[in-house]
Amino acid sequence: xxxxxxxxxxxxxxxxxxxxxxxxxxxxxxxxxxxxxxxxxxxxxxxxxxxxxxxxxxxxxxxxxxxxxxxxxxxxxxxxxxxxxxxxxxxxxxxxxxxxxxxxxxxxxxxxxxxxxxxxxxxxxxxxxxxxxxxxxxxxxxxxxxxxxxxxxxxxxxxxxxxxxxxxxxxxxxxxxxxxxxxxxxxxxxxxxxxxxxxxxxxxxxxxxxxxxxxxxxxxxxxxxxxxxxxxxxxxxxxxxxxxxxxxxxxxxxxxxxxxxxxxxxxxxxxxxxxxxxxxxxxxxxxxxxxxxxxxxxxxxxxxxxxxxxxxxxx
Numbered sequence: 001x002x003x004x005x006x007x008x009x010x011x012x013x014x015x016x017x018x019x020x021x022x023x024x025x026x027x028x029x030x031x032x033x034x035x036x037x038x039x040x041x042x043x044x045x046x047x048x049x050x051x052x053x054x055x056x057x058x059x060x061x062x063x064x065x066x067x068x069x070x071x072x073x074x075x076x077x078x079x080x081x082x083x084x085x086x087x088x089x090x091x092x093x094x095x096x097x098x099x100x101x102x103x104x105x106x107x108x109x110x111x112x113x114x115x116x117x118x119x120x121x122x123x124x125x126x127x128x129x130x131x132x133x134x135x136x137x138x139x140x141x142x143x144x145x146x147x148x149x150x151x152x153x154x155x156x157x158x159x160x161x162x163x164x165x166x167x168x169x170x171x172x173x174x175x176x177x178x179x180x181x182x183x184x185x186x187x188x189x190x191x192x193x194x195x196x197x198x199x200x201x202x203x204x205x206x207x208x209x210x211x212x213x214x215x216x217x218x219x220x221x222x223x224x225x226x227x228x229x230x231x232x233x234x235x236x237x238x239x240x241x242x243x244x245x246x247x248x249x250x251x252x253x254x255x256x257x258x259x260x261x262x263x264x265x266x267x268x269x270x271x272x273x274x275x276x277x278x279x280x281x282x283x284x285x286x287x288x289x290x291x292x293x294x295x296x297x298x299x300x301x302x303x304x305x306x307x308x309x310x311x312x313x314x315x
Contacts, residue, residue: 007200
């Protein structure tokens with residue numbers, strides 16, 4: 001079984017040799033984590049004024065290294081998306097440009113952020129660490145006031161957090177066209193494009209035990225597995241969305257995206273029939289649920305053990 005915090009990596013890196021289907025089952029989003037007891041202005045910060053709070057001279061905030069951690073480059077993207085969403089066109093300048101060596105350029109309505117090897121962070125204002133989970137302890141002890149994190153990380157570490165607006169938090173497929181207006185080029189020359197954070201899962205063609213792998217997928221996208229995911233702060237996609245050669249065993253549990261077929265020749269008098277796709281929803285209710293980027297493999301291990309125990313009881 002293979003699970004990824006970016007479902008597009010499965011088709012782009014595994015098709016067609018190692019896999020030929022993927023199921024999208026959960027989402028995540030960017031939040032601003034803080035300690036209600038120790039973070040400055042914790043009683044004032046809201047989804048509407050968070051960047052104004054971060055601007056204050058005595059506030060210290062943090063994000064992970066965009067060259068090393070997806071949460072890091074997504075945090076930087078959020079700051080530019082905030083400019084596009086609000087009427088304030090200096091958010092990125094004040095929070096990123098003025099405190100790091102990160103640069104940005106704009107062409108045709110698309111923004112390209114570049115992150116150098118040496119961020120030259122102004123440590124009196126910004127702290128950058130290799131991975132986002134390293135910022136958790138700093139928030140917990142009051143070593144910094146705010147940190148850009150995945151919702152799942154905040155939930156799993158019992159941190160308070162600011163829910164950012166949908167047009168900037170990288171969670172909603174409805175805003176995919178907005179997110180993709182911001183790109184980021186890491187120091188190795190690779191370009192990341194803003195897009196919704198969606199998790200995917202598959203069973204590789206060369207899996208040693210494909211039957212057990214498939215049973216695990218069934219558990220993940222079923223009620224019990226989804227409840228674990230939701231409890232970990234990652235809302236499930238209901239129903240899960242499958243694409244490619246989805247196994248028959250899963251078709252009753254997922255919405256399978258139709259495979260595009262060659263466009264038929266239509267006579268002038270022919271009227272093509274229309275089909276509509278049911279709209280999957282992201283649920284935050286306790287009855288159908290999701291796990292996290294940094295925690296994905298830990299949760300996966302837990303679920304795998306459960307599946308193994310189920311199989312052993314059957315034998």
